[in-house]
Amino acid sequence: MPQPQPGNSLAVARERYLEVAEDPGRVRPLVVASWQRSMEYGVKSGEISAPYIENPNLDVPLTKAALPILDRLFEQLAGDAVAMMITDHQGVVLSRTVSDEGLTTRLGRVQLVPGHVYSERYVGTNGIGTALASGRPAVIAGNEHYVEALRYFQCAAVPIVHPTRRTLLGAFNLTTTRQGSAGMLMALASSTVRQIESEIAAISSRRERALFQDYLAACASVRPGPVLAVSREVLMMNEQLSAAVIGPDQHALLDHAREIADDARFEGRRSIALPSGRVAELRVSRCRREDSDAGAIFRIRLIGRPQLRPPAPEGSRRADLGLVGSSPQWLDAVTACEAAFTSGSWFLVAGEAGVGKTTLVEAVHRAYGAGRRLVVAEPPSSESPHASEQWLHEVRDRLAESSNVVVLRDVQLLGNGLRRGLRGLLADLDRAATGQLIMTSQPTTAGADAHLGDLLDTCVEVPPIRHRYEDIEQLVRFFLRRYQPNGDRTCSPEALAMLQRCPWPENLRQIESVIRGLVRRPAGRVIGVEDLPPECRVSSRNVLTAMELLERDAILRGLMHRNANVQRTARDLGISRATMYRKLRYYGIVPSSLS
Structure with a gap:
C-alpha cells in the first residue's frame, strides 16, 4: 500500500481505509478519523515504531486499583488466547497479562509489551491509541489497524476515567487473534473498567481521609x-x-x-x-x-521580609552571557552550568521542554569555550541495529577529539538498547583524553537511569517559566525588541499581568511564539488584554490539583495548535463541546470567540 503523506484530508483517509477494508460497506467514522490522524502524524504503515520508556511509574492509583482486578480476571481466562493490558493516559503499557505462549510471541513482535507507547501518534489506529484519542470505547479489528503488522489482531479498549475528577487516567485493553470476538471483548473490557473505576474511587476516598487526618493533626x-x-x-x-x-x-x-x-x-x-x-x-x-x-x-x-525590588533591567543581570532573567532559580542554574563547564565536568542539564537548556549551554560555551568546537547530536530517527551502531560510532568519534564539547540532546528519547550501548561506550572511554560531554533531558514517566547518571559528574536543573515569575516581564520585553527592532509597541500593565499569570506549559518556546504573533498582527502601539491569544487568557481563581494542571495545560496546547477552535480542540481531546466550555470557565481560559 502506498505510504500516505501527512496533511491529507478526511476524504483521502477514507479512501485509504477503503483500500484495505474487509467490508467497504461498513465504514466506521471512528476508524476513518483515526486513520486521518495517523496520516497527519506521519505514521509508517509498513513498520512498528513504538517508543520505549524504561521503568514506567507503577506507583499510581490506576495500577494499585487495576492489578488485583486483572489478577482475578486472569484466573477466569486462564488458557484463553487473550491478552489484558493497562496503559496510562499517554498510551504507555504499564502491565500486560497473557497465558498463551503463541500470543505472547506475536505481541512481542509488534512491541505490544510493558514500557512501549501505543498511542496513535506512534502506532496509528489501534485499540489503545484510538480509545485514548477519542475518549470513547474502541474496537479495532483486523484491517482497521493502520499498521499492517497489527492486522492479525482484534482489540477492544475502554478509557479509564477518574470517577470524581473525570480526568483521563489510561485505558484497559483486551487483544486476541481470534476473529469474530469483538462483542465479547468489548463487554468484558467495559465491565472490567467499571470495576477499576470503582476501586479507584474507594482508594481515593481512603487516601483523602488519611491526608485530612494528618493535616488536622499538624494544624492542632x-x-x-x-x-x-x-x-x-x-x-x-x-x-x-x-x-x-x-x-x-x-x-x-x-x-x-x-x-x-x-x-x-x-x-x-x-x-x-x-x-x-x-x-x-x-x-x-x-x-x-x-x-x-x-x-x-x-x-x-x-x-525574611518581602523586598521592594527596583524595576528589572531592560536586558539581564547576565548580560555577559546574553541571557535574559534575574530570578534566583534561573541565576542558580546559570551559575551551576558555568561551574560545571569551566571545570571540564561531564554533566546533565535537565528541565522541561522549551526552558532553554541548549540555549544555556551555547551561551556558556560562547563565554568560556574559546578554541573548542560545540557539537550537538540529536537522538537517531530510528533505533534499528544499523542506525544505533552508526549513531554510537559518531558519538565516539566526536568525543575522541579532546577539543570538542559534545552535547547529546533529549537523552530521555533513547530506547533501552541504545541507552545500554551509550553506557558501555562512555564507561570505556578515557576521560582524560576525550572531549567534554553534556547531556540534556526532559522529565518523563520513566525512572531515573542510575547507570547513565553514574557516568556524569553533576546535574544542572533549569527551572520552568512558571517558577520564574519575575522573569516573564523581562522575557516579554526581550522578544518584543527581537521581533520589532524599529518599533515601539509595549504591553499594557493589564496585559503584562495576565501574561505573568499564564502557566506557559511550553515555556520560552511558547512565550516567543506568542510575542512573535502579537507583533505581526496589526494593532495599536500598546498591546492590551484583548490582543492576547486565547492560551494567555487564564484567570482562574481556583486552586488547581496536579491532575487539573495537566488537563488545563493540555487544553491550552490544544487551543494554541488549533487556532483557538474550541470545537476541534474538544473533539481531538475526546470530550464534548459542552464539557469543554465548562472547563474553559473553570480554568479561566477565555478564547477570542465562543461561538
Whole structure:
C-alpha cells in the first residue's frame, strides 16, 4: 500500500481505509478519523515504531486499583488466547497479562509489551491509541489497524476515567487473534473498567481521609504555624499560610509543593526562594496508609521580609552571557552550568521542554569555550541495529577529539538498547583524553537511569517559566525588541499581568511564539488584554490539583495548535463541546470567540 503523506484530508483517509477494508460497506467514522490522524502524524504503515520508556511509574492509583482486578480476571481466562493490558493516559503499557505462549510471541513482535507507547501518534489506529484519542470505547479489528503488522489482531479498549475528577487516567485493553470476538471483548473490557473505576474511587476516598487526618493533626499541634497538605487530587492550607503567603509568592510555593508531593520518595527539609525575596523553609512528612502514599504535609517557616525590588533591567543581570532573567532559580542554574563547564565536568542539564537548556549551554560555551568546537547530536530517527551502531560510532568519534564539547540532546528519547550501548561506550572511554560531554533531558514517566547518571559528574536543573515569575516581564520585553527592532509597541500593565499569570506549559518556546504573533498582527502601539491569544487568557481563581494542571495545560496546547477552535480542540481531546466550555470557565481560559 502506498505510504500516505501527512496533511491529507478526511476524504483521502477514507479512501485509504477503503483500500484495505474487509467490508467497504461498513465504514466506521471512528476508524476513518483515526486513520486521518495517523496520516497527519506521519505514521509508517509498513513498520512498528513504538517508543520505549524504561521503568514506567507503577506507583499510581490506576495500577494499585487495576492489578488485583486483572489478577482475578486472569484466573477466569486462564488458557484463553487473550491478552489484558493497562496503559496510562499517554498510551504507555504499564502491565500486560497473557497465558498463551503463541500470543505472547506475536505481541512481542509488534512491541505490544510493558514500557512501549501505543498511542496513535506512534502506532496509528489501534485499540489503545484510538480509545485514548477519542475518549470513547474502541474496537479495532483486523484491517482497521493502520499498521499492517497489527492486522492479525482484534482489540477492544475502554478509557479509564477518574470517577470524581473525570480526568483521563489510561485505558484497559483486551487483544486476541481470534476473529469474530469483538462483542465479547468489548463487554468484558467495559465491565472490567467499571470495576477499576470503582476501586479507584474507594482508594481515593481512603487516601483523602488519611491526608485530612494528618493535616488536622499538624494544624492542632502546640505551635502549628503555616501548614499545607498536598496530594494528586487535594490541596489544603490553614489560615496562617493563606494570610502569610499571597500573590506570586503563593503561586510559587504551591507549584513547588505539588512537585515535591509528586515524589513519594522525598521526605525531609527543603528551602524555596520566593519571588518577594523571602525564603520558605519546608519540613515535609509523607502521609502513608495501607502501604500507599497519600500525599505530603508541609510545615512551613518563612524567613525574611518581602523586598521592594527596583524595576528589572531592560536586558539581564547576565548580560555577559546574553541571557535574559534575574530570578534566583534561573541565576542558580546559570551559575551551576558555568561551574560545571569551566571545570571540564561531564554533566546533565535537565528541565522541561522549551526552558532553554541548549540555549544555556551555547551561551556558556560562547563565554568560556574559546578554541573548542560545540557539537550537538540529536537522538537517531530510528533505533534499528544499523542506525544505533552508526549513531554510537559518531558519538565516539566526536568525543575522541579532546577539543570538542559534545552535547547529546533529549537523552530521555533513547530506547533501552541504545541507552545500554551509550553506557558501555562512555564507561570505556578515557576521560582524560576525550572531549567534554553534556547531556540534556526532559522529565518523563520513566525512572531515573542510575547507570547513565553514574557516568556524569553533576546535574544542572533549569527551572520552568512558571517558577520564574519575575522573569516573564523581562522575557516579554526581550522578544518584543527581537521581533520589532524599529518599533515601539509595549504591553499594557493589564496585559503584562495576565501574561505573568499564564502557566506557559511550553515555556520560552511558547512565550516567543506568542510575542512573535502579537507583533505581526496589526494593532495599536500598546498591546492590551484583548490582543492576547486565547492560551494567555487564564484567570482562574481556583486552586488547581496536579491532575487539573495537566488537563488545563493540555487544553491550552490544544487551543494554541488549533487556532483557538474550541470545537476541534474538544473533539481531538475526546470530550464534548459542552464539557469543554465548562472547563474553559473553570480554568479561566477565555478564547477570542465562543461561538
